Amino acid sequence: xxxxxQSPKYLFxxxxxxVTLSCEQNLNxxxxxWYRQDPGQGLRLIYYSQIVNxxxxxxxxxxxxxxxxxxxxFPLTVTSAQKNPTAFYLCASSKFRGRETQYFGPGTRLLxx
Amino acid sequence: xxxxxxxxxxxSVSEGALVLLRCNYSSSVPPYLFWYVQYxxxxxxxxxxxxxxxxxxxxxxGFEAEFKKSETSFHLTKPSAHMSDxxxxxxxxxxxxxxxxxxxTTVTVRA
Numbered sequence: 001x002x003x004x005x006q007s008p009k010y011l012f013x014x015x016x017x018x019v020t021l022s023c024e025q026n027l028n029x030x031x032x033x034w035y036r037q038d039p040g041q042g043l044r045l046i047y048y049s050q051i052v053n054x055x056x057x058x059x060x061x062x063x064x065x066x067x068x069x070x071x072x073x074f075p076l077t078v079t080s081a082q083k084n085p086t087a088f089y090l091c092a093s094s095k096f097r098g099r100e101t102q103y104f105g106p107g108t109r110l111l112x113x
Numbered sequence: 114x115x116x117x118x119x120x121x122x123x124x125s126v127s128e129g130a131l132v133l134l135r136c137n138y139s140s141s142v143p144p145y146l147f148w149y150v151q152y153x154x155x156x157x158x159x160x161x162x163x164x165x166x167x168x169x170x171x172x173x174x175g176f177e178a179e180f181k182k183s184e185t186s187f188h189l190t191k192p193s194a195h196m197s198d199x200x201x202x203x204x205x206x207x208x209x210x211x212x213x214x215x216x217x218t219t220v221t222v223r224a
Binding site for chain 1: 122145147149154155156157158159162164203207208209210211212214215216217
């Protein structure tokens with residue numbers, strides 16, 4: 001079955017630690033996205049990528065980094081500079097850039113120890 | 114720039130009653146509008162999408178939404194609520210490269 005996988009389901013971060021969230025899709029989609037979800041705030045865009053080896057900052061990119069070395073993969077690193085990382089992180093993809101429907105993975109919940 | 118406002122963070126309905134979730138948008142271009150549903154600790158699932166082809170859009174699970182340009186609204190309805198409709202619902206508007214989401218409406222269904 002085609003879809004988007006995210007791992008791990010739960011992730012614990014210690015003070016000063018960088019952690020990486022995985023996102024993989026087998027839908028052959030060009031565009032991929034990372035969102036952060038906090039209670040009562042909807043989803044906010046962190047980074048997006050429209051094509052391999054290219055990505056742009058979203059609305060809340062500070063403290064995060066990404067790479068897009070393969071079409072199927074778009075990992076997100078939460079760096080120690082992100083002072084409030086506790087949230088639910090959602091990865092999405094769409095066939096092309098623009099107004100295409102975005103399809104979402106199951107999410108990763110990041111907690112701080 | 115575009116934005117979405119969802120009126121009411123929580124809605125409680127009886128099983129079998131009408132479900133009505135309100136969404137108003139602002140957009141500088143003709144909008145593409147979406148409704149997504151999220152069950153606890155899961156990702157978002159597309160319910161329906163408006164792309165200007167028809168003002169009444171039918172989606173999955175018996176939901177539908179009507180686009181009203183004069184009111185800048187895209188309200189979601191379901192004639193008869195089921196216990197399985199308990200979830201969080203998000204309205205979103207798209208410009209050329211990203212989705213902007215509303216804050217969400219949590220639906221509870223009373224037996």
